[in-house]
Amino acid sequence: MSSRLPRIAVIEPSGGRREIDVTPLPFRIGRQAENDLALHDSRISRSQAQIVGSGDTFLIEDMGSRHGTFVNGQKVLRQELRQHDTIDFGVPDSFHLIYLGQQATLEELLVRADTPGPGSAGPRELYHLGVLLEVARTLGSGLSLEEVLATVLDAAIKVTHTERGILLLANPDKSLAPTVARSAQRGTLPLATLQISSSVLKRVASTRREMIVSDEGDAPPSDPQASMARLELHTVIAIPVDKLPVIEAGDATISTRQGELLGILYLDSHKPSSAFTELDREVLRNLAREAANVIENARLFASSRAKARLDHEIEIASQIQRQLSPASFPRLPHLEFAGSTLACLSVGGDCFNVTELGNGRVGFFVGDVSGKGISAALLATLLQGVLDTIAELDLPLEQAATRVNRYLCKRSSDERYATLFMGVLSLTGEVDFVNCGHVPPMVRRASGEVTPLTDGNVPVGMFAEAQYARSGAQLGPGDFLVVYSDGVSEAANTRSEMFGEDKLAALLHDFQGSTVEELAGSIQQAIRSFASGAVQSDDITILVAQYRGQ
Numbered sequence: 001m002s003s004r005l006p007r008i009a010v011i012e013p014s015g016g017r018r019e020i021d022v023t024p025l026p027f028r029i030g031r032q033a034e035n036d037l038a039l040h041d042s043r044i045s046r047s048q049a050q051i052v053g054s055g056d057t058f059l060i061e062d063m064g065s066r067h068g069t070f071v072n073g074q075k076v077l078r079q080e081l082r083q084h085d086t087i088d089f090g091v092p093d094s095f096h097l098i099y100l101g102q103q104a105t106l107e108e109l110l111v112r113a114d115t116p117g118p119g120s121a122g123p124r125e126l127y128h129l130g131v132l133l134e135v136a137r138t139l140g141s142g143l144s145l146e147e148v149l150a151t152v153l154d155a156a157i158k159v160t161h162t163e164r165g166i167l168l169l170a171n172p173d174k175s176l177a178p179t180v181a182r183s184a185q186r187g188t189l190p191l192a193t194l195q196i197s198s199s200v201l202k203r204v205a206s207t208r209r210e211m212i213v214s215d216e217g218d219a220p221p222s223d224p225q226a227s228m229a230r231l232e233l234h235t236v237i238a239i240p241v242d243k244l245p246v247i248e249a250g251d252a253t254i255s256t257r258q259g260e261l262l263g264i265l266y267l268d269s270h271k272p273s274s275a276f277t278e279l280d281r282e283v284l285r286n287l288a289r290e291a292a293n294v295i296e297n298a299r300l301f302a303s304s305r306a307k308a309r310l311d312h313e314i315e316i317a318s319q320i321q322r323q324l325s326p327a328s329f330p331r332l333p334h335l336e337f338a339g340s341t342l343a344c345l346s347v348g349g350d351c352f353n354v355t356e357l358g359n360g361r362v363g364f365f366v367g368d369v370s371g372k373g374i375s376a377a378l379l380a381t382l383l384q385g386v387l388d389t390i391a392e393l394d395l396p397l398e399q400a401a402t403r404v405n406r407y408l409c410k411r412s413s414d415e416r417y418a419t420l421f422m423g424v425l426s427l428t429g430e431v432d433f434v435n436c437g438h439v440p441p442m443v444r445r446a447s448g449e450v451t452p453l454t455d456g457n458v459p460v461g462m463f464a465e466a467q468y469a470r471s472g473a474q475l476g477p478g479d480f481l482v483v484y485s486d487g488v489s490e491a492a493n494t495r496s497e498m499f500g501e502d503k504l505a506a507l508l509h510d511f512q513g514s515t516v517e518e519l520a521g522s523i524q525q526a527i528r529s530f531a532s533g534a535v536q537s538d539d540i541t542i543l544v545a546q547y548r549g550q
Helices: 106-114 123-137 145-160 198-207 225-231 278-324 373-393 397-411 500-510 516-531
Strands: 007-011 017-021 027-030 049-054 057-062 069-071 074-076 078-080 086-088 096-101 164-170 176-183 211-213 235-242 246-249 254-257 261-269 335-342 350-358 361-369 418-425 430-436 442-444 450-452 471-474 479-484 540-547
Touching (some): 007 278, 145 176, 145 278, 176 261, 198 261, 261 278, 278 373, 335 516, 350 540, 361 373, 373 397, 418 479, 442 500, 479 500, 516 540
Antiparallel strands (some): 069 074, 086 096, 164 176, 164 261, 211 235, 235 261, 335 540, 350 361, 361 418, 430 471, 442 450, 479 540
16 A cells, blocks of 8 residues: 555646645645635636545545536546546636646655665765756746756756757657757757757657667667767667557447657767666656646647637637628518528528618528538628628629629639528519529418428539529418528437428418517427427528518
């Protein structure tokens, strides 16, 4: 049974990191100052969680918190903790913890360094080693990333009595690039002129094992002395800087996958060196872990900042889309409109509008861009702008559709297109329309009969040479025209069943109201009831028109 206290690393929202002992037990965590670990975030509960246990087994328990306690991304009520488990509290951009377990700390290595054992180096050398470890242990979170890594390199150089140290970080293509280089005199070395034993780097990167090549026989089985001889090196040390292992869960098993290689801690010297003790090696491994933690925390912080910027930009795009949607609809004695759009993500790929054309005529359209997310939203915004501009020209509908199609074909990729229904309602109830691959709208007669408008053409943005044909229908007094996107018919419930056109037709047939607002509201309510809270995979747009007669 281990008597060493477990430790946790506290990662602050700013990216700062500190380590603390889990004591006393139970170890209480929450927003209140009375907790053993007080986390100053108003979204975290006053009494969030506690760590309990003894010996080698420690567990975290949720204390009925508002947002929950998560271990490795899974919400838990009570969970045994394993080394390197991550602990979060159900809110973004907040504190998170890393359970370090009962592994040896730098402070404990310092104590060991002051108390030499059999086979170790002399007390004077170990005391010097202990001072260096204390420097590494007290790295402050206020330092920049480069300053922290430089401090780690300085400590590693003095531990090994080498002449220089280089930290190489992995690029996205897995190649290694020198990032920080230091001399034994604590000076920064120019990266452009560095010469490094490439054979050692390749071996460590491929095996993910440390390598120490020295005059004392610590060479690996495959002798990489070609580059060492060329560089006249007597000592080369390379330690992999690994990300924490990744825990994966299968159907019935939990496995651990080796973490990503973040880089290599490389040291060398032209002078002969003495043999390296196990304490020397453990110190170097600990320094490599410190470097990995610093690098990963910096990446997480940069990723968090980038995500915050992206979220802000998406919110701006969402506001622009809302402003482009019609705030009100024309109300004429013979025509009324109502409509809405609901994006399944922060921004949507649907668009619609209604425009008065004069002489009692009203133009309208509903568009649905293929795909979802930002790219679909950008094309939807472009489509809406083009359609609003063309509406002012009051062109014949088939010519308008041709212009929109050619415009999109020039400015969008082959994978991006849009379905579009555009029409004009006249004073006499006549509907002229062009359907460009859109789901067929439905006419609900005053008698209750429901008829789809099935005539159609290809979507816009697919074929630049496409030609479009106009169709027509006649509305009578009290008739409704319902134009919608396929997010309505494809709305799904928790059993993955779709709402479908039959349910929509039945709803229209049974409708007992008399206004466009009532019919649009009935459709929206029917979809909500059917979905039962299921997350939707497509935008939902509804436009309802009613012809009241002359």
